[in-house]
Structures are given as C-alpha cells and as structure tokens.
Amino acid sequence: MGSTDSGFQLTRLDGLTCLQSTLLNRCELIDHAFSTRLGGLSGGFLSSLNTAFHTGDKIEHVLENRRLLLNHWGYRPEEIVAGSQVHGVTVFPVAAQDRGRGAEPGTFLAEADALVTAEPGIVLTAYAADCLLLYIAEPHIPVIALAHAGWRGTLSAMAVLVVDFMQARYGVDPSHLLAAISPGICPGCYRVNEETAGRFKLAGWGGEPYLEEDGQGSYRLDLPRINAAQLINAGIAAHNLAQTGFCTSCRPDLFYSYRRERGLTGRMMGFLAIKPEKEMIA
Numbered sequence: 082m083g084s085t086d087s088g089f090q091l092t093r094l095d096g097l098t099c100l101q102s103t104l105l106n107r108c109e110l111i112d113h114a115f116s117t118r119l120g121g122l123s124g125g126f127l128s129s130l131n132t133a134f135h136t137g138d139k140i141e142h143v144l145e146n147r148r149l150l151l152n153h154w155g156y157r158p159e160e161i162v163a164g165s166q167v168h169g170v171t172v173f174p175v176a177a178q179d180r181g182r183g184a185e186p187g188t189f190l191a192e193a194d195a196l197v198t199a200e201p202g203i204v205l206t207a208y209a210a211d212c213l214l215l216y217i218a219e220p221h222i223p224v225i226a227l228a229h230a231g232w233r234g235t236l237s238a239m240a241v242l243v244v245d246f247m248q249a250r251y252g253v254d255p256s257h258l259l260a261a262i263s264p265g266i267c268p269g270c271y272r273v274n275e276e277t278a279g280r281f282k283l284a285g286w287g288g289e290p291y292l293e294e295d296g297q298g299s300y301r302l303d304l305p306r307i308n309a310a311q312l313i314n315a316g317i318a319a320h321n322l323a324q325t326g327f328c329t330s331c332r333p334d335l336f337y338s339y340r341r342e343r344g345l346t347g348r349m350m351g352f353l354a355i356k357p358e359k360e361m362i363a
C-alpha cells in the first residue's frame with residue numbers, strides 16, 4: 082500500500098540530510114520535513130542531530146540542532162510549537178498566540194499528541210524514534226495536522242481522530258486530504274507480547290499483514306500498515322497517501338531507534354507548516 086515514489090525520500094538541502102514526501106512537496110503553500118540523525122552537534126549515543134530535550138542532551142545542542150534543520154525554510158527554533166506527547170488521544174488546535182510553546186523545556190502547548198492549525202507561519206513539530214508521525218494536509222483551505230502515533234496512539238486510531246477533528250472544526254472533505262507517514266519501526270523489528278497483541282486483535286487488527294505470530298511467543302506488529310489502513314478508513318484516497326520505505330530500527334546510520342537502543346537514544350523531528358503570508362512589497 083502506498084507507492085514508494087511518493088513516500089518519504091532522503092534529501093540533501095544546504096548540507097542538511099533530511100526526508101521529504103514528494104506528495105507533500107507538490108503543495109505550494111506547505112513546508113515539511115522529517116530529520117535524520119546526521120549533521121548535528123550532539124555527541125555519544127545522541128550523535129548527532131538530536132532534536133528533543135528529554136533525552137539527556139544539552140539544551141543548547143537541541144536548540145542549535147533544531148535551528149540547523151529549520152534554517153533551510155527560514156523558520157526559527159523559537160517559534161515552533163510542540164505538544165508534550167503523552168501517547169494519548171488529544172488533538173489540539175493551535176492558534177497564532179501559541180507560537181513558541183514547546184520551543185524550550187517545560188513550555189509545551191498541552192498534553193497533546195496531535196496538533197492542527199489553519200494559521201500560516203505556525204511550525205507544528207513532533208518528535209519520534211520508532212513511533213510514527215502522521216502528516217495530514219488540506220492544501221487548498223489550507224489546514225494541516227501533525228500527529229504522533231506509537232502503539233497506543235495506533236490502537237486508539239489516532240489517524241481517524243485527527244481526520245474527524247479536521248472535518249468537524251474546519252469542514253475539510255477527507256477525500257481532499259493528503260497524508261504522509263514518516264519513517265518508523267518495521268514489523269520485522271517490532272515484536273510485541275501476547276497482551277499487546279491481544280489488544281490489537283480486539284480492535285480488529287488481529288490478522289496478517291497487520292499482526293503475525295513469530296513462532297517464539299511474540300508477534301510482529303506492523304504499525305505503518307495499520308496507520309495507512311486507518312487513514313484510508315478515515316476517507317483519505319489511496320493515491321493521496323504516501324508511506325516511507327524506511328525503518329528507524331533497520332537504519333542506525335540514519336535514525337535513532339528507541340527499541341534498538343533500549344531507550345537511550347535521541348529523537349528525530351518532524352515539522353509541518355503553512356507558509357507565512359508574504360509581506361507586501363512597496
């Protein structure tokens with residue numbers, strides 16, 4: 082499901098190595114990217130472009146790494162917004178006065194895992210190392226959403242909650258939405274226990290290709306594929322959905338992986354923004 086040529090691709094921009102979706106790149110009014118671990122200041126197990134504060138990194142490294150990423154698009158780390166990502170189901174509408182919330186430790190916008198805005202120049206951000214980030218955009222209104230979905234968010238159908246929210250609040254037609262799923266952990270790398278598998282079975286994701294017993298008492302769980310199915314179930318057209326082929330755990334050269342590194346690792350940052358309105362030129 083999803084064609085690789087519209088999924089996230091590695092891109093080199095001004096010496097920066099990040100990923101972009103060719104599908105979202107076709108939207109003239111929208112900027113977006115997903116960072117890699119390459120090209121930052123952090124050392125040791127955080128080497129080198131760690132973008133999150135709660136990893137044990139120096140604050141000044143996180144801020145500079147975010148600056149290195151955002152600089153290409155002309156955004157500043159001081160103006161981003163971020164939720165505190167509690168593996169919950171809260172979708173938070175972001176307004177102009179929220180700019181800068183989450184730019185420093187302890188200033189997070191809310192206990193939200195999904196942020197939505199129709200405000201130009203607001204840089205929605207989210208952080209992950211194996212969890213998925215869902216980029217969703219209505220390119221004409223425009224209105225955008227960036228959501229974080231690990232296994233709990235996926236079990237709660239975060240993708241559907243976000244699309245429903247965009248529909249209720251902004252009147253979007255789901256068939257007009259574009260969506261892209263960030264790199265995340267693949268089913269070959271992601272085994273879950275009987276209890277977690279049981280919850281997915283109850284939610285209707287018990288069969289292949291979503292959940293597969295590995296013969297060793299655990300299960301391979303395909304989070305990217307379940308999220309893709311949820312986005313389609315929410316009304317997004319298959320040709321408007323882009324998936325990555327990248328697994329964060331399979332590629333230590335490019336990505337941090339919480340599972341692979343047993344929690345001691347950095348975070349990649351995803352951002353999504355409606356371009357600021359151009360100032361009038363006299």
Ligand SMILES: [Zn+2]
Binds near residue numbers: 266267331
């Ligand atoms: Zn993998």
